[in-house]
Amino acid sequence: MNxxxxxxxxxxxxxxxxxxxLQARGLVKRYGSVTAINGADFDLRPAExxxxxxDNGAGKSSLIKALAGAVVPDEGEIxxxxxxxxxxxxxxxxxxxxxxxxxxxxxxxxxDIASNLYLGREIRRxxxxxxxxxxxxxxxxxxxxxxxxxxLKIGITSVTQAVETLSGGQRQGxxxxxxxxxxxxxxxxxxxxxxxxVRESGQVIELIKSIRERGIPxxxxxxxxPHVFEVADRIHVHRLGRRAAVVDxxxxxxxxxxxxxxxxxxxxxxxxxxxx
Numbered sequence: 001m002n003x004x005x006x007x008x009x010x011x012x013x014x015x016x017x018x019x020x021x022l023q024a025r026g027l028v029k030r031y032g033s034v035t036a037i038n039g040a041d042f043d044l045r046p047a048e049x050x051x052x053x054x055d056n057g058a059g060k061s062s063l064i065k066a067l068a069g070a071v072v073p074d075e076g077e078i079x080x081x082x083x084x085x086x087x088x089x090x091x092x093x094x095x096x097x098x099x100x101x102x103x104x105x106x107x108x109x110x111x112d113i114a115s116n117l118y119l120g121r122e123i124r125r126x127x128x129x130x131x132x133x134x135x136x137x138x139x140x141x142x143x144x145x146x147x148x149x150x151x152l153k154i155g156i157t158s159v160t161q162a163v164e165t166l167s168g169g170q171r172q173g174x175x176x177x178x179x180x181x182x183x184x185x186x187x188x189x190x191x192x193x194x195x196x197x198v199r200e201s202g203q204v205i206e207l208i209k210s211i212r213e214r215g216i217p218x219x220x221x222x223x224x225x226p227h228v229f230e231v232a233d234r235i236h237v238h239r240l241g242r243r244a245a246v247v248d249x250x251x252x253x254x255x256x257x258x259x260x261x262x263x264x265x266x267x268x269x270x271x272x273x274x275x276x
Contacts, residue, residue, distance in 0.1 A: 019082030021046045021217045022067060022098070022186050027076035029062055036062035037073065038241030043274050044186060049208060049218045051228040051249075053261055054238035061190075063238065064221055068100040068188055069093030080185060097185025103194060105175040109164035113156060114138070114145035116163050117178045148181045149173075152210045154203075169200025173207060180211050187211060188219040193227055205231050225254050234276060237261050245271040 024042035028035070036059050044050050054060040065071040067078065069087035078085050080096055087093045090100070107116045115122075118141045124130030125137045145159040154173040156166070163171060172192055179187045189208070193201040201224075208231050211218055222228050228235060229249045237245040237260050245260050245267035252260075259265035270276055 018046055019079075020044060021080065022219075023079040023082075024063075024067065025077050025079075027063065027066055027073045027078070029066060029071055029073050035241055037066060037076075040076070040238070040242045041274060042067065042236065042243065043246070044217050044219060045234075047212060047215045047217055048233040049212050049220055049231050050234050050236055051220045051222060051232035052236045052238060053222065053225075053228060053257070055261055058238045058261075059241035060221060060238040062241075064100075064188055064190065064219065067093075067186075067219070068098060070100075094182070097183055098188065099179035099183030099186070100188040100190065101172075101175045101179050101192065102190045105171055107163050107171060107175055110162060112160050112162055113149075113166075113174055114142040114159040116174055117141070117145040117148065117159075117181060119178070121182065144181075145177075148177050151214075152177055152180060152207055154207065167200060168196050169203045172196065172200070172204050176204070176207055176211070180214070180216065183216065186217055186219060188221070190221045191223065192220070193222065193224055201227065225258065229254060236274075237267070239263060243274060246274040246276050247271050248276045251276075 020043050022044040024040065027037045027040045029037040040063050042063065052060050052064065062071060066073050069090040069092050072088060078087065085096055108119065123137045123140050125135045129135045142159050149156055149159065154177060156170060163174060166174070176189065176192065192204050196204065205227055208218055208220065220232060232249055235247045235249055235257060236243060237247065237257065239261065247257060247260065256265060260267055
């Protein structure tokens with residue numbers, strides 16, 4: 001009787017991790033003798049909420065502006081989906097699917113919700129009325145606006161309401177909905193709950209979670225540590241113009257993260273390398 005030695009079943013090859021949604025290496029930005037970005041690195045994974053925190057003057061705003069195309073770095077590289085990109089302005093970043101919502105929201109209060117949602121991207125009517133007379137297709141814009149608001153579970157009854165009639169949280173919802181409607185690559189939110197009350201802040205946090213559920217990665221810049229720990233998958237700690245650490249909010253406590261932000265505590269080697 002012939003016997004064969006038992007052979008271990010072949011193991012499936014490990015699949016490489018998906019490319020990062022947005023990545024930066026060695027970014028530098030100088031304003032005369034002041035270095036705002038000092039060799040900063042950045043990693044945003046697909047479908048995650050990455051919180052960016054840092055003390056005043058840490059350079060996080062300059063970093064975000066570089067990623068959003070508002071600032072052109074003097075040195076370094078930005079990649080999307082593993083491919084190098086170069087943003088000369090915010091239009092270039094938006095063309096790559098990066099949408100940014102700043103604290104001022106950039107909404108026009110006198111216009112209705114649908115007009116604000118399609119601000120700068122208006123849908124024109126078909127045929128000569130749109131091409132020659134530049135008439136807008138308001139029914140299509142209102143239908144699409146209502147669809148976006150419903151998908152993100154924003155409780156607004158009519159898209160024909162003027163934005164000036166909305167609460168602060170609802171206005172934030174309109175601005176974020178506009179970003180989610182067109183930002184297929186990355187959505188950057190700059191202090192989205194800074195001027196809101198407790199209830200409205202909670203609505204914005206739920207909105208961020210809805211965006212993540214749709215598979216769109218979110219960069220959240222915030223000083224509100226409870227909100228950061230509630231919604232963030234990872235926390236990017238920025239200090240002295242560069243990334244000091246990336247931490248897991250399920251592993252680190254809030255006081256520990258604040259200590260890392262101020263320099264009172266040192267990160268682990270893995271956190272310092274951004275590998276968590």
